[in-house]
Amino acid sequence: MSQAQAAAEGASPPNAGATATAAALASYSDPVVRFLTACAVAWALAGMAAGVWIAAELVWPGLDFGQPWLSYGRLRNLHTNGVIFGFGVSALMGTALYSVQRTCHVRLFAPGLAWFCAIGWQLGVLAGGASLLAGWNAGKEYAELEWPFDIAIAVVWVCFGVVFFGTIGRRRIRPIYVSNWFYGGLIIVIAMLHIVNSLALPVGWGKSYSLFAGAQDAIVQWWYGHNAVGFLLTGGFLGMLYYFLPKHAGRPIWSYRLSIVAFWAFTYSYIWAGPHHLHYNAIPAWVQSLGMVMSLVLLAPSWATMINGVMTVAGAWRKLRTDPALKFIVLALAFYGLATFEGPMMSIKSVNVVSHFTDWTVGHVHSGALGWNALITFGTFYFLVPRLVGGALHSVRLANVHFWLALAGTMLYVLAMWGAGVSQGVLWLALDHIGDVRFGFRDIMASMAPYYALRLLAGVVFLVGAVLMAWNLWRTVQGRPTAVVHPP
Amino acid sequence: MALRYRSPWGLLRNPVVACAQLAEDAPSPHAVLFRHTVWLALLPPVFAFVGAANFGWRLGADEPLVLDTGQLALVSLGYFFALLAGFVGAAGAARWMAPTYGATEDFGRHLGLVAVVAAPLAAGAVAHLFPHVFLNLLVLIPALIWSMYLLYTGLPVALGTSPERGMLMASSLIGFLLVAVVILLGVTVALWGAGVGPLLGL
Numbered sequence: 184m185s186q187a188q189a190a191a192e193g194a195s196p197p198n199a200g201a202t203a204t205a206a207a208l209a210s211y212s213d214p215v216v217r218f219l220t221a222c223a224v225a226w227a228l229a230g231m232a233a234g235v236w237i238a239a240e241l242v243w244p245g246l247d248f249g250q251p252w253l254s255y256g257r258l259r260n261l262h263t264n265g266v267i268f269g270f271g272v273s274a275l276m277g278t279a280l281y282s283v284q285r286t287c288h289v290r291l292f293a294p295g296l297a298w299f300c301a302i303g304w305q306l307g308v309l310a311g312g313a314s315l316l317a318g319w320n321a322g323k324e325y326a327e328l329e330w331p332f333d334i335a336i337a338v339v340w341v342c343f344g345v346v347f348f349g350t351i352g353r354r355r356i357r358p359i360y361v362s363n364w365f366y367g368g369l370i371i372v373i374a375m376l377h378i379v380n381s382l383a384l385p386v387g388w389g390k391s392y393s394l395f396a397g398a399q400d401a402i403v404q405w406w407y408g409h410n411a412v413g414f415l416l417t418g419g420f421l422g423m424l425y426y427f428l429p430k431h432a433g434r435p436i437w438s439y440r441l442s443i444v445a446f447w448a449f450t451y452s453y454i455w456a457g458p459h460h461l462h463y464n465a466i467p468a469w470v471q472s473l474g475m476v477m478s479l480v481l482l483a484p485s486w487a488t489m490i491n492g493v494m495t496v497a498g499a500w501r502k503l504r505t506d507p508a509l510k511f512i513v514l515a516l517a518f519y520g521l522a523t524f525e526g527p528m529m530s531i532k533s534v535n536v537v538s539h540f541t542d543w544t545v546g547h548v549h550s551g552a553l554g555w556n557a558l559i560t561f562g563t564f565y566f567l568v569p570r571l572v573g574g575a576l577h578s579v580r581l582a583n584v585h586f587w588l589a590l591a592g593t594m595l596y597v598l599a600m601w602g603a604g605v606s607q608g609v610l611w612l613a614l615d616h617i618g619d620v621r622f623g624f625r626d627i628m629a630s631m632a633p634y635y636a637l638r639l640l641a642g643v644v645f646l647v648g649a650v651l652m653a654w655n656l657w658r659t660v661q662g663r664p665t666a667v668v669h670p671p
Numbered sequence: 672m673a674l675r676y677r678s679p680w681g682l683l684r685n686p687v688v689a690c691a692q693l694a695e696d697a698p699s700p701h702a703v704l705f706r707h708t709v710w711l712a713l714l715p716p717v718f719a720f721v722g723a724a725n726f727g728w729r730l731g732a733d734e735p736l737v738l739d740t741g742q743l744a745l746v747s748l749g750y751f752f753a754l755l756a757g758f759v760g761a762a763g764a765a766r767w768m769a770p771t772y773g774a775t776e777d778f779g780r781h782l783g784l785v786a787v788v789a790a791p792l793a794a795g796a797v798a799h800l801f802p803h804v805f806l807n808l809l810v811l812i813p814a815l816i817w818s819m820y821l822l823y824t825g826l827p828v829a830l831g832t833s834p835e836r837g838m839l840m841a842s843s844l845i846g847f848l849l850v851a852v853v854i855l856l857g858v859t860v861a862l863w864g865a866g867v868g869p870l871l872g873l
Contacts, residue, residue: 489846493843493846494771496839497771497772497836497839500772500833500835500836500838500839501835503835503838503839504835510838510842513838513839513842513843514842514845516842516846517842517843517845517846517849518846518849520846520847520849520850521846521849521850521853524850524853524854525850525853528853528854528857529857531857531861533860533861533864533865534857534860534861536864536873537860537863537864537871538860591816594815594819595812598808598812598815599808601856602804602805602808605804605856605859605860606730606731606804608860609730609736609863609869609871610730610731610732612871612872612873613732613736613869613870613871613872614870614871614872618872620872621732621734622732622734626732627731627732630730630731630732631731633805634805634808637808
């Protein structure tokens with residue numbers, strides 16, 4: 184077992200005799216992790232409920248009651264920002280701060296700054312969400328928040344980096360465990376993407392114009408957008424996987440070497456893939472082709488990680504009898520395999536010409552967001568939360584029910600969107616016998632209502648599962664103080 | 672007593688018994704292939720051909736998309752071979768995974784398990800007789816849930832492994848099957864672009 188694996192297993196560090204400050208050896212800063220976990224669960228419920236509401240609006244448009252702030256155009260942004268930045272980032276911050284202490288055998292560097300990040304982030308998402316409802320919008324997908332929020336996010340994010348890398352800087356184990364490489368990649372790349380893509384000229388508190396124009400603006404936007412998917416929704420959550428999966432399984436990663444190779448291959452190839460969002464648009468054809476080729480290359484590191492995860496769990500099957508959370512991680516890996524195959528396939532131009540601008544893309548995103556991001560986080564929380572309070576999970580049975588609801592909701596969602604998306608792809612492009620477009624846009628969209636009703640059902644099923652989890656975790660921590668754990 | 676798995680209907684009537692008998696009998700791959708797999712793979716393309724020839728595909732718009740008989744036969748034949756490749760490929764993937772999960776490596780049993788799991792979907796393909804995409808989804812989604820239930824419950828019995836390892840193997844197979852479905856979607860779309868199927872403005 185390598186030193187890095189030993190770190191993940193919580194074994195004694197080989198250089199434990201090294202000098203360490205009293206501050207570093209104080210108990211782990213877990214209250215901030217507990218706070219971030221609670222916020223992540225709250226954001227999951229709020230963000231997913233907003234998603235269910237807009238899914239219902241696509242079936243019954245009158246559900247906006249004539250209120251601008253309840254309109255699809257505003258609530259959709261609240262949904263995406265709530266689940267990605269509220270739920271996703273809070274979960275990533277919490278698990279990063281939890282695992283970096285344990286893989287470095289030291290307390291957090293600057294715990295006060297960690298609290299500043301944790302609270303600052305929640306206030307940012309809360310106020311940012313309110314600004315979206317009020318109609319402030321920078322007009323960039325997944326970067327809709329206006330410039331005052333962009334600056335606040337950059338400050339909080341850099342502080343997060345200071346806490347994280349500061350902790351690594353005073354680690355008592357020389358190798359840096361692979362989960363920290365992924366979390367570190369997340370912090371550095373998201374800072375770079377966010378700051379560059381948000382460069383803008385303010386013309387008022389709620390309005391600014393991007394420094395980039397036209398096609399360049401589109402390329403920068405999707406360089407940001409796709410790598411936010413890459414380094415946040417993929418890389419960040421891989422950090423979570425690489426720490427919590429071996430802990431769940433009670434054994435080291437199947438191949439530590441493969442995990443490191445996969446990290447560097449992933450980091451190198453992901454950053455080029457953004458232009459596949461702009462196929463057949465007004466950007467140079469070679470840029471589109473480059474984006475497509477690098478997207479296909481991405482399959483290799485993505486599946487290397489999937490195989491590493493699957494093989495790690497395969498040797499730990501006995502744990503399934505006692506650990507309800509492991510199931511979530513197993514299924515998350517299956518959907519990770521699906522999403523990371525489907526994405527490169529959809530980046531092929533001859534597939535994209537049909538799939539682009541259809542609900543197939545929405546289905547693809549949700550096979551990743553529900554099947555991978557949400558399931559891996561649920562599995563992690565079922566493992567992490569009882570340990571944070573030094574107790575047992577309130578109800579294993581409820582967690583098992585949640586598992587089946589999450590699986591059913593995700594499958595229903597993906598199937599509904601595959602049906603809708605492929606139908607749309609054919610109908611947009613269908614020609615009549617004299618070569619005219621055969622079907623009108625409005626007629627096609629009107630015919631999608633049954634699929635949208637099915638998607639609404641899928642969302643409700645998934646949300647009910649998340650509510651059960653929130654209740655279960657609340658009962659687990661209720662009345663219990665955060666456990667005090669010291670570095671070994 | 673006639674073994675239930677010897678007819679496709681036996682698979683539907685009592686699948687867990689069929690899995691147990693599959694494990695006991697360990698039929699040869701040829702027997703499973705020609706007695707079950709080929710017939711199950713034939714049902715959806717035949718239903719699809721008959722349905723599309725009579726009604727055309729309804730994707731939601733008012734007018735159905737109608738293909739001429741020659742194109743339709745070609746597409747249906749492609750569907751049959753894709754399904755056959757899917758059956759054999761899934762069984763191959765299952766056998767490839769078997770040592771990892773302590774399951775049997777007997778290919779006949781793997782092919783048999785795939786036939787059991789696919790039986791509800793093949794029967795659900797009767798919805799292809801009226802090729803309305805949403806109607807087909809409504810029928811095939813419950814069939815899929817049934818198939819997944821069979822995969823999780825039948826796999827450990829048919830392949831002789833513990834329920835826990837069976838659960839992991841079934842999840843891995845679901846990952847494989849989801850990818851296979853996506854490949855089928857991608858190949859279909861690429862074929863449309865190449866001029867097979869509906870007339871598209873590409």
